[in-house]
Amino acid sequence: MRRYYCALVVLIMSHTASFGQSSTEVFQYVEQMPEPTYNILEYLNTHIEYPEEARTKHIQGRVLVKFIVTENGTMDSVHTISSPLGGGLEEEAIRVVKYMPPWKPGRQNGKPINVYFTQPISFQLDNSAIRPTNAAGH
Numbered sequence: 001m002r003r004y005y006c007a008l009v010v011l012i013m014s015h016t017a018s019f020g021q022s023s024t025e026v027f028q029y030v031e032q033m034p035e036p037t038y039n040i041l042e043y044l045n046t047h048i049e050y051p052e053e054a055r056t057k058h059i060q061g062r063v064l065v066k067f068i069v070t071e072n073g074t075m076d077s078v079h080t081i082s083s084p085l086g087g088g089l090e091e092e093a094i095r096v097v098k099y100m101p102p103w104k105p106g107r108q109n110g111k112p113i114n115v116y117f118t119q120p121i122s123f124q125l126d127n128s129a130i131r132p133t134n135a136a137g138h
Contacts, residue, residue: 024114027114034069034106038101048092050092054089061123062123063089063123064081064118064120065079065118066079067117069105070105071112072105073102073104075098076114078097080093
């Protein structure tokens, strides 16, 4: 009888712990998705530093960054999910997302929760920075 009682207490304790305020569960879709409290495009344009290697090699493209907007609005588990472009573009996209100011967290049943979010970041060089060479190399 004691074994069952101990097992039941452990089961009840672990079950109630999962309903605590700080959950590690991460949702894909929720009633209210997380959102920045600032202009995200302005933030990205202001804070992205085009990597020198990508600039010299004329590497451009879109990087998809997936991250968790935590229940307190901060970014966590930031990584890229798109095919690598190289030249430091992925590292720069990760850096700028990691240091974003907090967002308004996602909510489910009125409570803030952890939510996955994917943010595309486009890297495009100014046309004046790209100077094509002709076949003769002039």
